[in-house]
Structures are given as C-alpha cells and as structure tokens.
Amino acid sequence: MINFHPTGEQLTLFAEGALSPEESVLVSAHVDMCEWCRDELQQKTELLAAKVFHLNEPVLRQHKLDSMFEGITSSSAYFTQSSLPYSQHSQYIHLDGMRFQLPRTLRKYALKAGGWSYLAGKTWQTAIDFNSSWQASFMYLEKGGHIPEHQYVGKAYWLIIDGELSEGRKVHKKGDFVAIKEEASKTPVCNAEQGCLVFTVLEKPVVFSTGLTNLLNPSSHLYF
Ligand SMILES: [Zn+2]
Structure with missing residues (x-):
C-alpha cells in the first residue's frame, strides 16, 4: 500500500501544467503507480475542464474528459513528452x-x-x-x-x-x-x-x- 503521495496542491499544479517539468516527471510516474492519485487527478481535471469551459458543473462529455485526462497523465508537460520512437x-x-518494471512515465529513461x-x-x-x-x-x-x-x-x-x-x-x-x-x-x-x-x-x-x-x-x- 502506498502511504506517501504528492500533496493536493502538487496534483492541482500538475493538472494545470504549472509544476516544474522535473517535478512533473515524478508526479506523473507516481500517478502511474497510484490509483488513489489517479482518481484525485481525474477529479481535479474535471473541475479544471469545467472552469476552463465556464461551466458550473463538469458536464463535458465523458469521452472528452477521458481523452483530456489521458493527455495529462501521459504528457502533462513538454518535458514528459518523448521524441524517441516507442521501440x-x-x-x-x-x-x-x-x-x-518501470512506471510508464519513466520508460523512456531506461535506455x-x-x-x-x-x-x-x-x-x-x-x-x-x-x-x-x-x-x-x-x-x-x-x-x-x-x-x-x-x-x-x-x-x-x-x-x-x-x-x-x-x-x-x-x-x-x-x-x-x-x-x-x-x-x-x-x-x-x-x-x-x-x-x-x-x-x-x-x-x-x-x-x-x-x-x-x-x-x-x-x-x-x-x-x-
Ligand atoms: Zn498517490
């Protein structure tokens, strides 16, 4: 069981793309490993999406949110994006x-x-x-x-x-x-x-x- 997590503030900054690139890698790798933080991040992403689109409630279509969430967890910052081919x-x-076995975010560093x-x-x-x-x-x-x-x-x-x-x-x-x-x-x-x-x-x-x-x-x- 995971006992040490990023703070709520760090997750919020991560969702906003406002963490430093280096810290984003760490948070992203932890989120890969931690279901609890994945759920937290999804909620924050939904709230953020609602704010961005001037909605009071998160009523965006689920598939849009899913793809947004996927985008955030896989490559929140430019730093976590990789120019390496997947191979x-x-x-x-x-x-x-x-x-x-490495969390997904860290795989590009193995080689x-x-x-x-x-x-x-x-x-x-x-x-x-x-x-x-x-x-x-x-x-x-x-x-x-x-x-x-x-x-x-x-x-x-x-x-x-x-x-x-x-x-x-x-x-x-x-x-x-x-x-x-x-x-x-x-x-x-x-x-x-x-x-x-x-x-x-x-x-x-x-x-x-x-x-x-x-x-x-x-x-x-x-x-x-
Ligand atoms: Zn966590």
Missing part, C-alpha cells in the same frame, strides 16, 4: 541479472541511463540524461545497503520503484512519493530482502558530512 522505450531496467556505478555501502547508481540542470538517477540498494548522512540544499524527491527504503522507523514502500524538505539530512538504509530501487531527482547536488562529494550526485557519474 526505444523499455518497460524494464536491468542490473546484475535483476529486472525491474538513456548511463550505466550502473557501484558507489559504496551496497549501493548502485545510474544517472540519466534529464536534459535539465536538475539531476536524476536510479539508485539500487541491496539488502543492508545504506547511504551515509547527507543534506539536501534544493528540492529533492524519491520515488520508490521497487522494494523498501527505511529511515529510522519510517519505511518507504513501492510507489511512495517522498518529497524531501530543503536542508533535511538523510541516512536511508535498505532492510528488505529484495533490495530497493529508487528514482531520485535533485535540484541541487547533495552535501555529505563525510566529504564523499561524488556520492549520489549523478553528474559526477556521467560519461557521455
């Missing part, structure tokens, strides 16, 4: 014999991943070309994997694609959308047997108290 999308991302790097502490990372000053990557923690304490200086998000990631007594599970507060410090660990695959997006590089500047900041792993 260059991949439903899965692979690591060391393992295969993880743009830059190759996995082993970081430390049973943790792997592959940066993706996000075409932005923001940095994005997939991170995989084996069971027992952990990331040393680090601090966030800009906006940052995690989307749990598979497995579980723990922070103290909090456990983030598959589908959880984790908005990280600016200046928050984190020391996540993975206690799950199957490990944890996380999609991370950072507005600014994270800062490690231990001087491991390259760790987690995916631009340091980009070789193309």
